[in-house]
Amino acid sequence: MSRQGPRPVVVCGPSGSGKSTLLNRLFKEYPNTFGFSVSHTTRKPRPGEEDGVHYNYVERDHMEAAVANGEFIESATFGGNIYGTSKEAVRKVQNAGKVCILDIEPQGVEQVKKTDLNPILIYNNPPSIEALEQRLRKRNTETEESLKKRLDAAANEIAYGLTPGNFHKIIHNVDIDEAYEQFREYIVAELKAQEAAGINICW
Numbered sequence: 001m002s003r004q005g006p007r008p009v010v011v012c013g014p015s016g017s018g019k020s021t022l023l024n025r026l027f028k029e030y031p032n033t034f035g036f037s038v039s040h041t042t043r044k045p046r047p048g049e050e051d052g053v054h055y056n057y058v059e060r061d062h063m064e065a066a067v068a069n070g071e072f073i074e075s076a077t078f079g080g081n082i083y084g085t086s087k088e089a090v091r092k093v094q095n096a097g098k099v100c101i102l103d104i105e106p107q108g109v110e111q112v113k114k115t116d117l118n119p120i121l122i123y124n125n126p127p128s129i130e131a132l133e134q135r136l137r138k139r140n141t142e143t144e145e146s147l148k149k150r151l152d153a154a155a156n157e158i159a160y161g162l163t164p165g166n167f168h169k170i171i172h173n174v175d176i177d178e179a180y181e182q183f184r185e186y187i188v189a190e191l192k193a194q195e196a197a198g199i200n201i202c203w
């Protein structure tokens with residue numbers, strides 16, 4: 001039991017719901033506790049990028065075979081290159097004694113549920129689609145096209161997130177300070193329970 005690493009934490013929610021904001025606060029408050037897995041990609045490394053650090057760089061044939069073999073939690077194609085999160089990459093973070101954070105979409109959540117990673121599943125719920133639009137416009141990171149794509153996807157993501165049984169915890173992210181308090185409290189209580197069961201947590 002004591003050799004087993006901490007359970008990964010899945011954070012899911014539509015674009016603009018505030019996932020990164022919550023996670024950044026959490027990492028700032030607990031700089032030693034959490035980690036991200038290293039993704040795989042078929043794109044070539046850019047100057048300064050290191051294999052196994054920024055990404056695991058792999059050949060397309062290899063990646064396609066691994067995805068077909070069920071080794072990935074999620075994978076997607078952007079600009080002609082495949083990107084994905086492997087189960088092995090998550091285990092590596094776990095073996096290093098860190099809580100692996102997975103910021104993934106509903107499809108990935110369904111995939112991760114089928115693995116033996118036994119994650120803690122948190123859904124970050126926005127007040128409304130209108131609020132998402134306001135936040136994303138204010139963030140100033142999207143084109144009209146990418147904004148529309150994100151908002152179009154949001155209704156399904158919200159329906160999935162609010163379906164009873166899909167998540168262990170729903171955070172109603174209206175006021176960011178209150179949302180963060182709920183988020184932090186829930187995760188810390190979960191980690192304390194694991195610690196009581198003999199799993200080492202790096203506080």
Ligand SMILES: Nc1ncnc2c1ncn2[C@@H]1O[C@H](COP(=O)(O)OP(=O)(O)OP(=O)(O)O)[C@@H](O)[C@H]1O
Nearest residue numbers: 014015016017018019020021135139173174175176
């Ligand atoms: N509760 C909140 N109230 C108002 N604004 C918020 C709240 N939470 C986050 N924001 C703001 O909304 C914008 C979107 O938040 P954030 O980038 O954290 O979302 P995200 O879910 O990580 O989105 P993406 O999936 O696109 O990365 C940011 O500019 C952030 O400052």
